[in-house]
Amino acid sequence: MSSISSGSASPRQPRRRAVSKRSLATSLSILNAAERLFAERGYEGASIRDIAKAAGAQVASVNFHHVSKETLFERVVERRASELSKLRLDALAELKQKQQPLTLEALLSAFLRPYLEKAGAGDPQWLAYARLVAMVSAEARWHKISERCFDPTAGVFIAEIAKLFPRVSGSAIAVSFIFSVASMLSLSTSSWRIEALAGGNQQAMDQLANQLIRFCEAGMRATLEA
Amino acid sequence: MSSISSGSASPRQPRRRAVSKRSLATSLSILNAAERLFAERGYEGASIRDIAKAAGAQVASVNFHHVSKETLFERVVERRASELSKLRLDALAELKQKQQPLTLEALLSAFLRPYLEKAGAGDPQWLAYARLVAMVSAEARWHKISERCFDPTAGVFIAEIAKLFPRVSGSAIAVSFIFSVASMLSLSTSSWRIEALAGGNQQAMDQLANQLIRFCEAGMRATLEA
DNA sequence: GACAACATTGAACGATCGTTCAAATTAAGG
């Protein structure tokens, strides 16, 4: 306290500055490249040098903008997670405003559709992210990120579903919800199988989304309304 | 043909020898250590040095017994895959012998139960393997292993299910089967969540297995008998 | 336009990676 020249009227903070446009561009291109390479090769499989080269940046720039490899990975996951959560919660809010009471199918649709639409719209960046989410959900190493980014929103939907099944324990509902999320993620992780089956056209993608929602809705109903 | 000194009575092969007991032990302990570490840290995350140390062997022994890191990984996956396939196909054969016609629930149970029982029996080695299977199924890098080790048996069950739904396309059945497998694997990848819910006692594990089978059975039925 | 904060650059750091090697040790076959 006393060592700092306080008391004086001049704030001795070194005066912040606005971020330059160029800086933001490199930071963003690094995030995008990392998103793609992490999804393709995994965390250890994608080196900072590969990411920097794919982003057209220097290796040191990666650490400068994103501190460390682990921080970079977390930022990649977190970036779109908030967008995904917002889409889901918005769909839920719209649902609550429109119809009363809520149906299980509508709730599942509100949760699953944002992911399916983003992952299936053909945006390679979102497709990579979808695979990344599946990776984060599968590997024990990223539990913390998973809890921080996805569990809160999932908890909201689980609570809503619990209202529809008042006599069922919360854990049973959570387990069925986990099955549903796993089925959802399998569309990304098994896309290589599914594309061989569906041919990749958009209509087939929509049918796949519908099939998933019906699968989960029936599965949950069967396990919860015994 | 002609280049080999055939015809002669003396076989010029340098005479094979039986495998020593000690050699087999190290080879096995390396496989077990690799199974655990690959499951815990992923392929790139687990170094050969870590594996050798955990197995009480030398780094060079790993390459001597299992050629390369990639070969080691493949052998780890393949080792129990055949056992798993055998359990599944045996259950199917027993089913076919006992009842006619087959039910969807019985088919799903025959496919899912061997994995659930092995993964849930508490054997840490099998538990690690279960996580490893989930990892192989999720990462694009291991498609080939996945096709070689798991797809043939899965194909048998998909064909059996197809007989129950003659009017449904094979691809629709395959997709629902993928959902079911993903839900099954989620019990391993999300065990950290589920253990927090179920407390880890055996009875809860059995209930989980039943919940999974009912989930998948209802999901498949809903998507296939439209 | 001058100053300071920010950003990029290219090189280097130590650590660890998978693999390979020659020498030493062990065990099977005649």
Next chain:
DNA sequence: CCTTAATTTGAACGATCGTTCAATGTTGTC
């Protein structure tokens, strides 16, 4: 028991990893 193949050992290889550094270039702010 003696030969010889199989196995273990410890060290070393080159490559690549994530991170850091000082120097240089580029902006925003007064």
